[in-house]
Amino acid sequence: xxSSTIVAVASIIIAGMSTSFGAIGPALAEGKAVATALxxxxxxxxxxxxxxxxxxxxxxxxxSTAIYCLVVSMILIFANPFWNHFIAQAGGR
Amino acid sequence: MHLSPDVLxxxxxGFFKINSTIAMTWMLMLxxxxxxKLISRKLSTEIKRSRWQNLLEVIILGIEKQIKEVxxxxxxxxxxxxxxxxxxxAASNLCIIIPGYEPPTGSLSTTVALALCVFVAVPVYxxxxxxxxxxxxxxxxxxxxxxxxxIISEISRTLALAVRLFGNMMSGTMIVGILVSITPLLxxxxxxxxxxxxxxxxxxxxxxxxxVYIAAGSRIRTxxxxxxxxxxxxx
Numbered sequence: 001x002x003s004s005t006i007v008a009v010a011s012i013i014i015a016g017m018s019t020s021f022g023a024i025g026p027a028l029a030e031g032k033a034v035a036t037a038l039x040x041x042x043x044x045x046x047x048x049x050x051x052x053x054x055x056x057x058x059x060x061x062x063x064s065t066a067i068y069c070l071v072v073s074m075i076l077i078f079a080n081p082f083w084n085h086f087i088a089q090a091g092g093r
Numbered sequence: 094m095h096l097s098p099d100v101l102x103x104x105x106x107g108f109f110k111i112n113s114t115i116a117m118t119w120m121l122m123l124x125x126x127x128x129x130k131l132i133s134r135k136l137s138t139e140i141k142r143s144r145w146q147n148l149l150e151v152i153i154l155g156i157e158k159q160i161k162e163v164x165x166x167x168x169x170x171x172x173x174x175x176x177x178x179x180x181x182x183a184a185s186n187l188c189i190i191i192p193g194y195e196p197p198t199g200s201l202s203t204t205v206a207l208a209l210c211v212f213v214a215v216p217v218y219x220x221x222x223x224x225x226x227x228x229x230x231x232x233x234x235x236x237x238x239x240x241x242x243x244i245i246s247e248i249s250r251t252l253a254l255a256v257r258l259f260g261n262m263m264s265g266t267m268i269v270g271i272l273v274s275i276t277p278l279l280x281x282x283x284x285x286x287x288x289x290x291x292x293x294x295x296x297x298x299x300x301x302x303x304x305v306y307i308a309a310g311s312r313i314r315t316x317x318x319x320x321x322x323x324x325x326x327x328x
Contacts (some may be wrong), residue, residue, distance in 0.1 A: 053162065053301070060298040064253055067260035074267065078096045 004086040011080050015073035022069025029062045095325070097263065098195035099202060114200040121197070133163060152180075156300075163304040164312065174214055178207065179300035186262065186292025189285065199262035201255065208255035210228055211303045212247070215310040224310035231310070254302060261295050 001009075037055040043049055095101070132145040156176045160168040168239035185198050197203045219228045232243045265288035272281045 021259055050162075053159075056294060057298060057301055057305070060257065060294070060302075064257040064260070067264070070264055071256060071260045074096060076261070 004083075004090070007080075007082050007086055011076045011083060015076040018069045018076075019073045020039055022072075023066050025068040026062050030059055033062065094240055096267075097200040097201050097202075098167060098197065101195065113195050114197045115202055116119045116186070117195065118203065121188070125180060160304055161299065163301065164308040166302060171218070171304065174210075175300050175304050175307075178210070178303055179296055182207070182258070182299050183293060183296035186296055187289065189265070189292065189297065194260050195266065198258055198295075199266050201259045204255040204259040207258070207299070208251045211254060211306060212251040214303070215306050216249075218307045219310035228310070250306070254299065258295055258299055261291055265291060 028082065037051055041051055045052075098113035098117070102110050103113065104111045117139075119141055129149065132143075132149055136146060137143075153172070153176070156179060157168040157172060160171055165171055182198055185196050189196055190193050198207075216228065219231070222228075223231070233240045234243070265284075269281050269284050269288065272284055305326055
């Protein structure tokens with residue numbers, strides 16, 4: 001295997017793995033956050049506006065970790081700097 | 094398929110080029126500013142008023158209420174900045190129902206620019222509220238050892254603000270693009286509807302987070318005076 005093949009294989013595998021593993025934690029955390037918010041909404045319906053706003057802000061914070069993983073795998077697939085480097089080297093040769 | 098609308102270039106003259114992001118941003122700015130100019134040309138204070146004026150009043154009052162709930166007591170001071178952020182991001186995310194439109198918030202350059210505006214606005218509002226010395230002192234709030242961590246958090250939250258909006262909007266267009274090539278007819282429509290929802294939520298989150306950061310940067314004196322009042326009460 002030459003080095004460009006190694007880069008391609010590693011990029012593809014890591015792109016899949018980063019999104020899949022990066023989705024596990026936020027999914028668990030968001031489920032827990034929503035469940036807690038729902039039970040507190042059932043206990044105190046008067047505070048619904050505050051709870052909803054805090055829930056949305058917190059969900060966006062949690063979700064951003066998953067989004068970071070998605071951005072990393074998108075960069076690895078569509079705009080991979082290492083792959084572009086090898087392509088440019090092969091073109092220059 | 095491309096990662097951001099920066100790649101779509103409409104017109105180029107040497108180094109100077111107009112890509113999709115710039116064109117769409119200017120289009121949105123024109124529509125927003127000309128629209129509000131046209132509506133606010135003939136305002137009335139009577140009971141009978143135009144429906145457009147009603148729309149603008151509903152939007153402005155809603156934004157003011159949200160800002161007040163975050164903890165900024167005088168929303169008139171901040172609505173110029175926070176309201177503009179919200180309206181621009183919301184409009185640019187909602188226009189994805191127009192065919193051929195690419196949201197400028199799906200490009201990292203737009204979101205970094207917006208996040209840098211927040212990064213500059215936090216110390217500006219904090220200094221006008223507290224003065225230079227008090228604001229700089231707030232960086233070593235618990236102890237002086239927290240100074241580097243406070244500075245790091247200032248930078249990392251700006252980065253997070255930019256990448257969050259970019260990632261959400263980019264993934265929306267990307268997923269629709271991939272689905273169009275796999276299951277062409279119905280499924281992309283549902284994902285676009287979901288994209289409209291996430292777009293609105295992201296616009297809300299972006300402006301609320303900016304409001305929270307500004308409130309945190311300009312709150313020290315009020316919390317101190319509140320604690321003083323509490324001490325006097327206990328005495």
